[in-house]
Amino acid sequence: MHTDAANFVSYRFSTRDLPERIRIPAWREHFGRCVVHADIEPLSDIPLQADASLQSVQGLRTLALKGTSMRFMRLQANLADGDDSVGVIFCAPGRSQLSQRGRDVELRAGDAIAILHSEPASVTYVDGLQFGLAVPREALELRVANLESLVMRPIGHRTEAFRLFSVYLRSILKARALTAPRLRHTVVTHIHDLVALALGECPALGESSASAVVAARHDAALDYITIHFQDPGLSVQTVARCQGISPRYLQRLMASSGTSFTERLNELRLQRALKLLTESHAGRQRISDIALAVGFSDVSHFNRLFRTRFGDSPRGVRLARKEAD
Template sequence: MTMQRDAIRRWREQYARRSLRIDFRPLTDAPFSTSFEPIYDDLRVARTRFSPGITFRDDELVKDGDDAFSLVICPSRSLHVTHQGREVRLGRGEAVPMHVCETGTVGSSEDFAFIAVLVPSAELRARVAHPDDAVMRRLPRSSEALQLLRHYIHSLEKSRFNGSAEGRELVRGHIIDLMSLALTQVGKVGESSQSAIVAARTASVLQEIAASFQKPELSVGLVARTLGISPRYLHRLLEMTGASFSERVNELRLQKAFSMLADPCNSRRLISDIAFEVGFSDLSHFNRLFRARFGGPPSSVRHRASGGACE
């Protein structure tokens, strides 16, 4: 218990109350652990993880003058949030808006994480008529606008975005627009041409392709149905990225096949088995694409890897 208190005290003094502007209270005797992963600094978008306990902003911390609105997104099994005399329990994929200038808590009796998006009050009020009315209103996982925001944040997190000043300003606008939409949109977002929605939809499409490219039955229609958009709209989104659906799927499959063939641990596996595992259903087609992409047949990659040791 003493070790836990000392760890929390060091974290609090060196980092929490100065930089994160939050504090922490444990709920169990488990060793204290935490991590902070910035995703997009301009809006303080970050993923934070904690051992069982409660993070909070108290009367002293809210004196810092920060008037931002925070959207707390739950990637954990559950979160318990208190704010403005109200309580909300969030499940995985759900979210709740909070006003940073007022005290509040976020926590769980088990290891937990949350993603926070902080938007300056003036910028949110310029887009949302009465943002205070949305505070502590649970946004369900089924909210399409919230799903788009989550996908967009995930794409930034995965790519470790570090663009130009112009690019950062564009991303900033996208995040604020998507958060505003999540606070106000009740029904379907639809196939909008709004920049933020196009960017988030594109991120969703690319994530779905990356997660499913090894399925031989993967098609434009299947991805479109999964994401609730039309095949025509999906094609338009991919056209703007400079690569078609088949080009993206084939590239992912070929890269996966190359990696597997180069691994000495797969030296006894048939090339055809690897081709089928990564999603190809025609071996001749695989061989043609592989040679065109890498300048030689699959067997040449295996030959170069044959002298290595399997680890």
Template structure:
């Protein structure tokens, strides 16, 4: 299936855990293995696969050899490879990696010199690499539950971030940044808000500081998504309050306590927004649930 040779370290019990997600125009794979040498050469190269590959080393170190060059990939680093070149990936200790494969034709026009980028290591602190890893990991974990339209859009965003990580061509740089970077940053912003919505001190400023951008930039991200930071946060808190009001285990909790626990600081504002959102008061929702 992988079209590679696996050579476990002699004298060591071989153990590996692999998960893969195949999508149109994108393949994602998460791998963990004991010491092993993984090689793609000889008969495997005859399949004509020339995918652009970015291997992100998440734990341990690995010796990469391809195109007559070698590099020891440190933890957090990534490297650009080609499915059409003889390549070996050797670990002397257990390690983990996350690999993305994209058809060359899908990003060739958007990247300056893919061939020049092969075997070029990308440092762990590279901003575009971090966004690519985060966004692709999210897609890897939820890909099967995303509706087709959003899935196709997400695949394009990953391809854009990959092009941005390698180095976009001048004609495509603005397009790639607009689509890939903004999509990834919006998802990161929403994830941070979801995890911290209960905090009454969360603000657009704290989200901007988390993303290392300006508050106005964060506001524009939400505006482009058809909402605002405040509206997204409020609707999220209302949804959590509604869920708690419907849970039998919260039937004894005061409505004010639930409102404060989900992040509201003003009870009257909570009641007004809740009724506007659900067409019922919190007390009515709880009563319907009890009946």
């Protein structure tokens, strides 16, 4: 499956429901030779288990793999497919071993590396979850100098560029953005830009106006807010400092999505409060305790916001739930 696929294609393969005797030949033939164009060698003493999910659009392929240990070998015969893309392989978590151009590299949780699909390579999946993506070589050569020198060199996962790239990738996969035709081209372009920045180990990106960086920083900020919204002290200043940007830049990022920092924060807190109020054991908690638990320090303010958002008071919502039960 090539990176120039015109439309969105999704492919899933699992050995879960296959008889043990046909798992290996089915995996090798249908997934190995027909989908990823590689020979596969199982390495475990236990019966083969494999779950793989592949998505492909023009300019991008993604692959998620989990199962028993195995080796993928892209041999000289496999190169006849003409795939000239650059693969970026992540371990999150787990371990993998890669070989290409006479170099052997072991990846552990959080590590990533780039390989060339146009040259023989071996990827040994040991355990955990392995994720990979492939982008056209031409797209990266337009964005980064001396691409060949960056192959088989571990990507620094502590760099800001790699962190932003990882956050953005998780965000678009979770939102299934590749399935939306109107978003697809923008998302793929952003990924090309962010891969290039990560491969080149770009220094601190600062408050860049580049579209890909803005999108990745926006997703990183939302990710941080979603994790920490229950902290009553969470503020624009706190989030900006943790993201290495100014409060003003963060406010511009938030405004670009049509909502302010305060609106986003309040919505997360109110949705969490609604869930707590309507759970089966909700009557055990005082409303004031729920307000404090979701991050509001002023119960009266919480009550006003809640009524405005849901059309009823917290007490009214709780009573309605009890009556419904």
